[in-house]
Amino acid sequence: xxxxxxxxxxxxxxxxxxxxxxxxxxxxxxxxxxxxxxxxxxxxxxxxxxxxxxxxxxxxxxxxxxxxxxxxxxxxxxxxxxxxxxxxxxxxxxxxxxxxxxxxxxxxxxxxxxxxxxxxxxxxxxxxxxxxxxxxxxxxxxxxxxxxxxxxxxxxxxxxxxxxxxxxxxxxxxxxxxxxxxxxxxxxxxxxxxxxxxxxxxxxxxxxxxxxxxxxxxxxxxxxxxxxxxxxxxxxxxxxxxxxxxxxxxxxxxxxxxxxxxxxxxxxxxxxxxxxxxxxxxxxxxxxxxxxxxxxxxxxxxxxxxxxxxxxxxxxxxxxxxxxxxxxxxxxxxxxxxxxxxxxxxxxxxxxxxxxxxxxxxxxxxxxxxxxxxxxxxxxxxxxxxxxxxxxxxxxxxxxxxxxxxxxxxxxxxxxxxxxxxxxxxxxxxxxxxxxxxxxxxxxxxxxxxxxxxxxxxxxxxxxxxxxxxxxxxxxxxxxxxxxxxxxxxxxxxxxxxxxxxxxxxxxxxxxxxxxxxxxxxx
RNA sequence: GCGGAAGUAGCUCACCUGGUAGAGCGACAGCUUCCCAAGCUGUAGGUAGCGGGUUCGAGUCCCGUCUUCCGCUCCA
Numbered sequence: 041x042x043x044x045x046x047x048x049x050x051x052x053x054x055x056x057x058x059x060x061x062x063x064x065x066x067x068x069x070x071x072x073x074x075x076x077x078x079x080x081x082x083x084x085x086x087x088x089x090x091x092x093x094x095x096x097x098x099x100x101x102x103x104x105x106x107x108x109x110x111x112x113x114x115x116x117x118x119x120x121x122x123x124x125x126x127x128x129x130x131x132x133x134x135x136x137x138x139x140x141x142x143x144x145x146x147x148x149x150x151x152x153x154x155x156x157x158x159x160x161x162x163x164x165x166x167x168x169x170x171x172x173x174x175x176x177x178x179x180x181x182x183x184x185x186x187x188x189x190x191x192x193x194x195x196x197x198x199x200x201x202x203x204x205x206x207x208x209x210x211x212x213x214x215x216x217x218x219x220x221x222x223x224x225x226x227x228x229x230x231x232x233x234x235x236x237x238x239x240x241x242x243x244x245x246x247x248x249x250x251x252x253x254x255x256x257x258x259x260x261x262x263x264x265x266x267x268x269x270x271x272x273x274x275x276x277x278x279x280x281x282x283x284x285x286x287x288x289x290x291x292x293x294x295x296x297x298x299x300x301x302x303x304x305x306x307x308x309x310x311x312x313x314x315x316x317x318x319x320x321x322x323x324x325x326x327x328x329x330x331x332x333x334x335x336x337x338x339x340x341x342x343x344x345x346x347x348x349x350x351x352x353x354x355x356x357x358x359x360x361x362x363x364x365x366x367x368x369x370x371x372x373x374x375x376x377x378x379x380x381x382x383x384x385x386x387x388x389x390x391x392x393x394x395x396x397x398x399x400x401x402x403x404x405x406x407x408x409x410x411x412x413x414x415x416x417x418x419x420x421x422x423x424x425x426x427x428x429x430x431x432x433x434x435x436x437x438x439x440x441x442x443x444x445x446x447x448x449x450x451x452x453x454x455x456x457x458x459x460x461x462x463x464x465x466x467x468x469x470x471x472x473x474x475x476x477x478x479x480x481x482x483x484x485x486x487x488x489x490x491x492x493x494x495x496x497x498x499x500x501x502x503x504x505x506x507x508x509x510x511x512x513x514x515x516x517x518x519x520x521x522x523x524x525x526x527x528x529x530x531x532x533x534x535x536x537x538x539x540x541x542x543x544x545x546x547x548x549x550x551x552x553x554x555x556x557x558x559x560x561x562x563x
Numbered sequence: 564g565c566g567g568a569a570g571u572a573g574c575u576c577a578c579c580u581g582g583u584a585g586a587g588c589g590a591c592a593g594c595u596u597c598c599c600a601a602g603c604u605g606u607a608g609g610u611a612g613c614g615g616g617u618u619c620g621a622g623u624c625c626c627g628u629c630u631u632c633c634g635c636u637c638c639a
Contacts, residue, residue, distance in 0.1 A: 069630050132564065477597055509599035527597055537598065544599070
């Protein structure tokens with residue numbers, strides 16, 4: 041474990057030292073949980089994007105891409121459930137250091153009260169289920185003979201009603217008073233020693249001029265917490281203009297923003313991050329089949345990079361998000377342990393249905409295909425959705441983690457070591473380094489010709505400084521798979537030495553084959 | 564949020580009991596090198612996270628603050 045932690049630190053240092061990832065605004069002491077990608081990091085990131093984008097939009101003929109705006113109409117987030125589910129006031133117990141959602145704290149307390157009500161056997165016959173009673177907030181019936189609700193149950197009900205009122209007004213002072221007056225204690229510490237109530241907003245918001253709404257307070261717009269909604273609101277646009285037939289998918293790569301309560305662990309959990317999402321629209325009732333299909337397809341994509349299977353695993357969600365009827369993560373064995381890199385969710389028709397409700401626009405698809413069971417067209421329905429959502433930054437970290445290797449190359453005579461990034465060839469920021477063995481005797485000129493020949497096909501890097509060994513090692517450190525070295529012999533027979541990053545082996549090849557050899561492995 | 568540790572050149576660190584900063588690597592320039600880092604010469608680069616205090620004098624002591632790391636907690 042300690043070793044893994046060191047390894048993680050080493051990767052972070054390496055990422056900074058070699059221009060992959062810098063802390064944001066570092067000269068001002070940084071900005072917590074925000075990072076910038078440097079000269080090689082941006083290349084690597086772009087290559088990961090391309091690998092994903094091309095595999096989605098080219099390899100599947102029924103998937104198209106979009107690029108939706110980060111700003112969306114505020115109602116989007118009401119429909120998606122983000123406002124109701126992620127804008128909760130929180131309170132901390134000073135003794136146990138536990139943090140609670142205020143509504144959960146009070147509801148749990150109220151449930152306990154109701155339970156005592158039940159155990160006192162004055163539970164009304166028609167209220168079979170206490171949980172249901174609490175959820176529905178059903179009015180307690182007028183007391184009838186032998187069926188007296190307890191004072192506790194009455195109390196629970198009135199506190200909940202009061203809570204709803206206060207929540208609606210965002211009256212945090214009142215809520216805290218309510219907690220204290222009813223002696224609602226922390227289940228862990230059993231004390232009533234609470235901090236003030238604070239609002240934790242998952243979503244970032246910003247001002248949007250004054251034209252969004254005539255309502256005074258409604259010029260607030262959010263920075264999207266997920267890219268998916270940009271796809272959902274464009275579902276009909278794409279379906280109609282692209283003449284898409286279900287099943288089909290819409291892919292998108294873009295930034296999303298979340299206010300994490302604790303945001304650490306390098307680029308694993310950032311406030312501003314990038315998602316690669318694909319929403320796949322399907323007929324209702326077929327979600328199990330497609331969910332399994334996409335689980336398999338996505339794993340294939342990962343394994344296509346040549347990263348061994350044992351580094352991956354599926355983690356099935358037991359507790360599901362408000363929009364899902366099945367969900368799993370693809371987890372990778374990072375140096376900090378197995379962590380989620382991608383989620384595959386069966387989102388049902390939750391999103392489209394809600395957008396239909398809030399927007400009053402039909403989100404239906406007319407399916408002309410014949411249902412073999414009835415011999416008639418399937419007709420109108422709101423499609424179900426399978427989502428695949430991968431964190432680009434996490435994928436970046438995954439690739440770096442897997443590629444990073446410290447090697448001891450010591451021999452009996454000499455101590456030696458190197459740090460090499462064994463990046464998949466197609467993701468490497470630089471594909472080919474062109475190195476004149478010495479910077480005289482016309483060698484640089486030949487090397488420049490190789491550069492001119494290759495640089496339009498893939499990214500090349502020219503360097504004539506320092507000893508050849510040093511230059512090789514520098515290329516290892518940024519994961520360049522090939523180096524070619526021009527020497528005196530090149531002038532005689534037009535061959536160069538090609539040196540492979542992973543094996544450090546060298547071959548003599550004709551100058552004319554360089555482009556072909558490199559091109560072949562980076563596609 | 565809590566506890567612990569740390570913040571000195573690009574990086575890793577040194578300056579022990581206070582007297583106005585050093586090394587290695589790296590970078591740059593040149594030399595040497597015909598194939599895997601640490602051969603030679605030269606140059607540049609720090610007012611010691613930031614603010615305040617004690618002192619004749621502080622990187623070195625005290626306080627505050629910010630940031631990072633480790634552990635716990637929390638969130639998902």
